[in-house]
Amino acid sequence: MPTSPKPRTLSGAIVEKIRQGILAGQYPAGSQLRQDALAEAYGVSRIPVREALFQLEAEGLVRIVPQKGAVVSELSVAEINDVFELRALLEPRLLLSSAPQLDQQDFITLDKIHGAFMTATANGDVQQYGQLNAQLHMALYRRSNLPKSRQIVTSLLQTSERYTTLQLSNPEAMSRAMREHRDMINLCRSREFDKAAHFLRGHIETVREDLLTVIDRYETAAAPAQ
Known part of the structure; x- marks a missing residue:
């Protein structure tokens, strides 16, 4: 790993x-x-x-x-929207640049990260969720020839790690993330690059929507009773 x-x-x-x-x-x-x-x-x-x-x-x-x-820092709806909208713009572009260049060793690395993610899930190792998520995404983009975009996305993933950890603490969200990561890797392996990029954009949007739901639930629970 x-x-x-x-x-x-x-x-x-x-x-x-x-x-x-x-x-x-x-x-x-x-x-x-x-x-x-x-x-x-x-x-x-x-x-x-x-x-x-x-x-x-x-x-x-x-x-x-x-x-x-x-x-x-408090959980921020504005930051979530900003970070995840930027990710939805930049990451599919990085994937389209990188995926055609991924080789057998790259897919072995991706499979290992995905396996480590599954192990962390089985063990309830919450601290590993955000870090492994970022590792998997950056492993997909490692062959891109867009160094500035890759640098920006690295920073965005670091900022969103806290939010991703919160979102993936929900068992349903974690199960879906596991499926979507696996499907994304398989789309790249089968060289369906446009489909993989479209799938990635939807994956990022789903995470954003999940987080906004979580924050809304927290704010509702914290609101004083009328």
């Missing part, structure tokens, strides 16, 4: 720990991330923690609030 590159710096390692804590719900939306408490928890000084929080702010997972410090 492909793994993420190991962080090259101490602050990079702290970024990964805090990021996974946010994605797993250890640090809920709206909660304050105190530098001194994080430094003590991870056995480091405040400097790499401060650097990590600035990096997470750039990713959209954290907001730096005056007089309050770092706060875990």
Whole structure:
């Protein structure tokens, strides 16, 4: 199974720990991330923690609030619409550029990622969902000759990882994602590239709609009784 590159710096390692804590719900939306408490928890000084929080702010997972410090970002309907609409525009284009160049080894890699996704699902390993989803999508696009688009999509997938983890925590959504990922790989393998790109666009739109439903449900549950 492909793994993420190991962080090259101490602050990079702290970024990964805090990021996974946010994605797993250890640090809920709206909660304050105190530098001194994080430094003590991870056995480091405040400097790499401060650097990590600035990096997470750039990713959209954290907001730096005056007089309050770092706060875990709330779920944002505007951000979901923005990120997923951009993904629906760019990812089919990347797929059409990449898919005709995918070779046997690429499909072996895709099958391994899909297998790891199924294992994570069976084990209820929520922390792996968003990461494996991003790995699978980028493995589909790795042969594209559109480096700038690929760079932008990498950032979009990183931003949407938190949302994807939330969406895939629903068993029905997870089951559908497994089927759709498998079908998308098979369409590329059978060289039905236009059909695969159309299917991908629908896949991304479905995730967006699922997320908007989840947020609407949360807001309704949190609303005061009349």
